[in-house]
Amino acid sequence: MQSVWTLLSWGPEGWLDDIAYGVFITVxxxxxxxxxxxxxxxxxxxxxxxSEPSLRLAGNIYTTIFRGLPELxxxxxxxxxxxxxxxxxxxxxxxxxAVEVNAFVSGMIxxxxxxxxxxxxxxxxxxxxxxxxxxxxxxxxxxxGWQTMRLVVLPQLIRIALPGLANLWLxxxxxxxxxxxxxxxxxxxxxxxxxxxxxxxFLFFGVAALIYLLLAIISSFGINAIxxxxxxxxxxx
Amino acid sequence: xxxxxxxxxxKVEKPPxxxxxxxxxxxxxxxxxxxxxxxxxxxxxxxxVAWNSELFAKYAPSYVTGLGVTLLLVAVSIVLGAILSVPIxxxxxxxxxxxxxxxxxxxxxxxxxxxxxxxFLVYYGVGSFRPQLDMIGLWGFFREAFNCAIFAFSLNTAxxxxxxxxxxxxxxxxxxxxxxxxxGLHKLQTLWKxxxxxxxxxxxxxYGNEIxxxxxxxxxxxxxxxxxxxxxxxxxxxxxxxxxxxxxxxIIYLIIVETLRHAVEWIERRITIHLQR
Numbered sequence: 001m002q003s004v005w006t007l008l009s010w011g012p013e014g015w016l017d018d019i020a021y022g023v024f025i026t027v028x029x030x031x032x033x034x035x036x037x038x039x040x041x042x043x044x045x046x047x048x049x050x051s052e053p054s055l056r057l058a059g060n061i062y063t064t065i066f067r068g069l070p071e072l073x074x075x076x077x078x079x080x081x082x083x084x085x086x087x088x089x090x091x092x093x094x095x096x097x098a099v100e101v102n103a104f105v106s107g108m109i110x111x112x113x114x115x116x117x118x119x120x121x122x123x124x125x126x127x128x129x130x131x132x133x134x135x136x137x138x139x140x141x142x143x144x145g146w147q148t149m150r151l152v153v154l155p156q157l158i159r160i161a162l163p164g165l166a167n168l169w170l171x172x173x174x175x176x177x178x179x180x181x182x183x184x185x186x187x188x189x190x191x192x193x194x195x196x197x198x199x200x201x202f203l204f205f206g207v208a209a210l211i212y213l214l215l216a217i218i219s220s221f222g223i224n225a226i227x228x229x230x231x232x233x234x235x236x237x
Numbered sequence: 238x239x240x241x242x243x244x245x246x247x248k249v250e251k252p253p254x255x256x257x258x259x260x261x262x263x264x265x266x267x268x269x270x271x272x273x274x275x276x277x278x279x280x281x282x283x284x285x286v287a288w289n290s291e292l293f294a295k296y297a298p299s300y301v302t303g304l305g306v307t308l309l310l311v312a313v314s315i316v317l318g319a320i321l322s323v324p325i326x327x328x329x330x331x332x333x334x335x336x337x338x339x340x341x342x343x344x345x346x347x348x349x350x351x352x353x354x355x356x357f358l359v360y361y362g363v364g365s366f367r368p369q370l371d372m373i374g375l376w377g378f379f380r381e382a383f384n385c386a387i388f389a390f391s392l393n394t395a396x397x398x399x400x401x402x403x404x405x406x407x408x409x410x411x412x413x414x415x416x417x418x419x420x421g422l423h424k425l426q427t428l429w430k431x432x433x434x435x436x437x438x439x440x441x442x443x444y445g446n447e448i449x450x451x452x453x454x455x456x457x458x459x460x461x462x463x464x465x466x467x468x469x470x471x472x473x474x475x476x477x478x479x480x481x482x483x484x485x486x487x488i489i490y491l492i493i494v495e496t497l498r499h500a501v502e503w504i505e506r507r508i509t510i511h512l513q514r
Binding site: 047050051052053054055056057058061062064065067068069070071072073076077080081084170174175176177178180181188191192195200201202203205206208209210212213216217 | 260262263265266267269270272273345346349350351352353354355357358361362363364365366452453454455456457459460467470471474480483484486487490491494495498
């Protein structure tokens with residue numbers, strides 16, 4: 001019987017190196033999803049706070065759909081749907097084409113759209129917290145619409161939206177666990193492989209859970225640092 | 238007041254007129270809405286073209302069963318979680334350092350790790366404790382994937398619900414406690430008759446969100462071989478390779494979630510009628 005420490009060691013005997021690779025995949029997936037989700041979320045929020053009813057409607061349909069679907073279902077629909085869709089297109093050119101969609105990219109897109117639909121709500125409430133006078137002040141000193149957005153509204157918006165976005169980042173970190181279902185070798189999948197091989201399921205899934213917890217703790221330290229930095233700017237103003 | 242002054246007043250209070258013609262925003266908005274319409278029409282057309290009555294007759298009953306499993310799973314977990322959340326919230330608010338620290342650790346663990354990892358921990362990990370469970374006669378319970386899912390989900394939602402409950406109770410001003418004490422009500426009476434009715438108004442929306450999150454989160458039990466709505470969908474897809482199985486599941490989930498969301502909004506409007514001015 002191998003001891004717990006052998007099982008959790010680095011190298012061919014232990015599984016720590018495999019799990020570390022899983023941590024790398026999880027963190028890079030979350031880090032790659034974040035900018036995608038933030039940009040889409042911001043654009044959707046812009047549409048939803050516009051004075052044009054059709055833009056608002058388009059934004060609301062987006063949020064309703066991607067907030068209402070289970071994340072796992074979104075992931076499967078994008079993973080298999082993209083595979084079938086691209087295959088159909090490729091068949092027009094080459095009837096024997098077989099397409100394998102990258103699980104990492106599908107995961108990134110699926111988590112990105114879910115993240116962005118929640119982020120758009122956070123941005124929207126931040127937009128509502130900024131008084132109209134800020135826009136009017138921007139126009140009155142001769143800034144264009146885009147300049148007002150970039151120089152006047154956005155810095156305040158980020159400060160207001162930060163706590164909500166930090167919360168969404170923690171949710172995103174947890175949601176990455178779902179990609180193990182489409183075969184990406186993240187923390188949970190590596191732990192599952194280790195559990196199947198060694199029959200120490202409780203140990204390895206427990207370790208996986210503790211790693212997620214550790215990532216959350218590290219994130220909250222980072223978030224606190226960012227909030228302090230942003231808060232200091234506000235004091236100096 | 239002269240008619241002219243009233244005229245000026247109405248003129249001033251009028252909101253600015255909407256831009257006429259076709260500004261850039263409107264073109265973009267109409268284009269996006271048309272895109273959505275085309276997308277939704279495309280899905281409808283796809284479902285009509287791909288309609289296969291044989292397939293429907295074969296798999297529709299299992300979708301209904303799967304939906305039942307999903308709803309049962311969520312209902313049982315939410316109720317068990319609600320019961321379990323009361324002592325946790327109590328411990329979290331207590332002045333005893335040890336007790337509140339313990340409750341905080343519980344809440345932090347279950348909110349900080351993925352529900353999928355917790356479910357795996359219970360479903361696969363429970364085998365490591367087979368001799369002990371056999372001894373107390375619980376092994377039969379944990380052998381079923383469905384029971385494992387209920388166990389994991391109840392513990393998970395208890396952590397979230399404890400935080401909701403605590404936040405709601407703490408949102409009621411201290412003066413309410415003091416006022417009740419000065420009237421001679423004891424603590425339990427105060428909580429039951431004065432604090433909870435006010436707290437539950439605050440808690441309603443978070444509770445609704447938690448139920449919606451549970452329904453969406455319950456899809457992951459498909460991975461541990463429970464045939465809920467998602468599990469049935471996966472099974473149907475793996476047998477037929479027909480993509481419409483996923484589209485139907487998406488429609489059903491969307492209908493449930495939207496219905497619930499509107500129901501919560503309706504209840505909230507009803508119970509806050511006395512607060513509206």
